[in-house]
Amino acid sequence: EPEVTQTPSHQVTQMGQEVILRCVPISNHLYFYWYRQILGQKVEFLVSFYNNEISEKSEIFDDQFSVERPDGSNFTLKIRSTKLEDSAMYFCASKGTGGHYGYTFGSGTRLTVV
């Protein structure tokens, strides 16, 4: 079964540093998403991406965050100047067209800011 792949699985970074989280969505999917889940809390939407541009973003997704699809396969989330409260599990998801298709989640990157 097709998978969404995320790397790295764990990332520890110092406060103030920049991190890039990587995702390889399912190859024929057209919609891409980043969600995060702070430990013990609910899954929160960050951003959606379609047709090479952001289609929707939440209030969490401020200027500290950016996304990019640098080539035909990768989808990245960059977090600049990380803060302690950015520590969370970050999930990438992708979606095909039509009905319930897609929203396949990757296994996540656990980001710890120290």
Add this chain to the structure above:
Amino acid sequence: GQNIDQPTEMTATEGAIVQINCTYQTSGFNGLFWYQQHAGEAPTFLSYNVLDGLEEKGRFSSFLSRSKGYSYLLLKELQMKDSASYLCAVRDRLSNNAGNMLTFGGGTRLMVKP
């Protein structure tokens, strides 16, 4: 905005049936999803409802009433491995129909006991 409510925790016995309820109040509606999430792992898709009624899928069934803003997930013949969090998520309908992000409830932690 979106408001999605589900019980925080439930306990059930192996072999029994359990019903997990979800109520939602949303500005737009384009489908309701149930996901299963084991601790530290990605949400995995269980079911999707966009029209009123019951959708059955093996041991799992999901019901939707759009007029009541209500859904439930029914798990039959519970197994120990069903111990997990169950996430109710609503898909919004955006004017440009491109984002369609999911808004998640806080999840219901189900503990299955022998």
